[in-house]
Amino acid sequence: MSEGNAAAARPQRTVRKRRDIRERMERAVLADWETLEDEDIAIFTIRRPDGTDFPEFETGQYTLLAFWDQPSDDPRPRQLSIASTPLDRDFLEFYVILVRDALEDGSNTPGVFTGALWRHGPGDEILYMPRPAGRFTLARTAQPDVVCVATGTGLAPFVSMARTAWRAYQETGEAPRRFTIVHGVSYASQLGYAEELQRMAQDPGFGLVYAPTVSRPASDPGYTEAMCRGRANDLVRLHFGRETSGRVDPWFAGDLADILRERLTPEGAAVYLCGNPDMIADAKGSLAGAGFETEGRESQVITEDYW
Ligand SMILES: Cc1cc2nc3c(=O)[nH]c(=O)nc-3n(C[C@H](O)[C@H](O)[C@H](O)COP(=O)(O)OP(=O)(O)OC[C@H]3O[C@@H](n4cnc5c(N)ncnc54)[C@H](O)[C@@H]3O)c2cc1C
Structure with a gap:
């Protein structure tokens, strides 16, 4: 086989684009939103658009949350511990702080996920990973x-x-x-x-x-x-x-x-x-x-x- 034919017979290596994990997440709706007296700390809930229950979880576990409008250079979802009880699964509640000093240069830039979270409000779409995770149980x-x-x-x-x-x-x-x-x-x-x-x-x-x-x-x-x-x-x-x-x-x-x-x-x-x-x-x-x-x-x- 000539060199040219050998090259043609070799399986083509396709350069696959890294899959955005958000494509595997499900859509939920930001429901209640309440900040503490310190407005950089919030308690919020999410609900499924069709009103059905979230999957079972154990107390101490977390889920992944993300927004489609997170900066494209960091689309990764973030882990957030679930503060609500698995006895009520028609919503999930979270307790979160707006990270203000995410960059080491001290530029006071809000965190990728929490910065996006504070720009959103009740009724907006948020993505969640259906299967809760973690061994803090x-x-x-x-x-x-x-x-x-x-x-x-x-x-x-x-x-x-x-x-x-x-x-x-x-x-x-x-x-x-x-x-x-x-x-x-x-x-x-x-x-x-x-x-x-x-x-x-x-x-x-x-x-x-x-x-x-x-x-x-x-x-x-x-x-x-x-x-x-x-x-x-x-x-x-x-x-x-x-x-x-x-x-x-x-x-x-x-x-x-x-x-x-x-x-x-x-x-x-x-x-x-x-x-x-x-x-x-x-x-x-x-x-x-x-x-x-x-x-x-x-x-x-x-x-x-x-x-
Ligand atoms: C298992 C697990 C569960 C978590 N549960 C919660 C939760 O319930 N509530 C919550 O607020 N965060 C929680 N976090 C942290 C969360 O995943 C994110 O790191 C956080 O929300 C910041 O994301 P960001 O994209 O805004 O910041 P990024 O842009 O990713 O910046 C990250 C930097 O922010 C700082 N940071 C991260 N979390 C905090 C924090 N809580 N307080 C102060 N500084 C922080 C660190 O310096 C970190 O390097 C959890 C993390 C893990 C691993």
């Missing part, structure tokens, strides 16, 4: 106490877990696992879901303890002594008697120090950490130092880094 542990530590919108999966457990408790009068939720923010205006979690915490039979902590109390007119002070990871450090790291000396409001002495122990607690990766790495180090199993199948420390 309660089924991975069995300890009776569930201690949840979140920074910022990392609270979302814990809202889903608490709502679902609350509903079961309303029906049966029993709370199989006890939740303690530490929510770290810079300012009190960023404490989403505070009222709902406080309401659940008022029922002693449910056993939920809600502990918001503010890391800049001195410059925060919304701060009250009903809230803890300091970063979430510093409260964990304080609990275990380790040197703390932030500018504010951590402080436990009310009887939280006693509650954590009872609940945050390697014998009885599973610990779920969600949000800022620095908080997670630091808290995980404290827990490992205190005798918690933090690796492998038997790990009692479960983590979800948001970036």
